[in-house]
Amino acid sequence: MWAVFKIDKRRELFLSEDIKKKLGQNPIFYKPKMLLQNYKKNKLLSKEFSLLGDYVFCFHPKFNCSSSLSLLSFCRGLKYYLVGSISSQKEIEEFINKCKNAEDLNGNITTNFFKIDTKNNYKFKSGPMTDKLFKIINIQRNKLKILLGDLKTTINKKDYLFYPV
Numbered sequence: 001m002w003a004v005f006k007i008d009k010r011r012e013l014f015l016s017e018d019i020k021k022k023l024g025q026n027p028i029f030y031k032p033k034m035l036l037q038n039y040k041k042n043k044l045l046s047k048e049f050s051l052l053g054d055y056v057f058c059f060h061p062k063f064n065c066s067s068s069l070s071l072l073s074f075c076r077g078l079k080y081y082l083v084g085s086i087s088s089q090k091e092i093e094e095f096i097n098k099c100k101n102a103e104d105l106n107g108n109i110t111t112n113f114f115k116i117d118t119k120n121n122y123k124f125k126s127g128p129m130t131d132k133l134f135k136i137i138n139i140q141r142n143k144l145k146i147l148l149g150d151l152k153t154t155i156n157k158k159d160y161l162f163y164p165v
Helices: 011-022 067-072 090-100
Strands: 001-008 026-032 033-040 045-049 055-059 078-081 121-124 135-138 143-147 151-156 160-162
Touching: 001 011, 001 090, 011 067, 067 078
Parallel strands: none
Antiparallel strands: 001 055, 001 078, 026 055, 033 045, 121 135, 121 160, 135 143, 143 151
């Protein structure tokens, strides 16, 4: 069963060890992450960040009862766990599968994760056009025709990270 934990990022390894000691097996953690690339002073800087912040999904077969989760209340690295995660297993699994389907080879979430439409304005978050606003004119399979100021151009959807403004 999956549980949702809020963790202390500096003590994440302690949490895994404590769960193994108290419940017997190694837990499986899943933390969806994105890679942001920015140009600063003609240098490409890459930064990886978690989509969910301090929250992480944790799988362990003994999480099916609330008593096993209550044993973990005082584990090192765990701030708290979400109590309603036992009743929301279907939604958690759907979200995790959606994230895993949108991952690239390095395990980072790509733009396939977000729903794209022509009604919104967007802002680049990676690439040479970082922090520039644009509007989508036409959506093709992997290409987007965009309007960037007065310039119409075509970009590959997988090469850039952008989000609606």
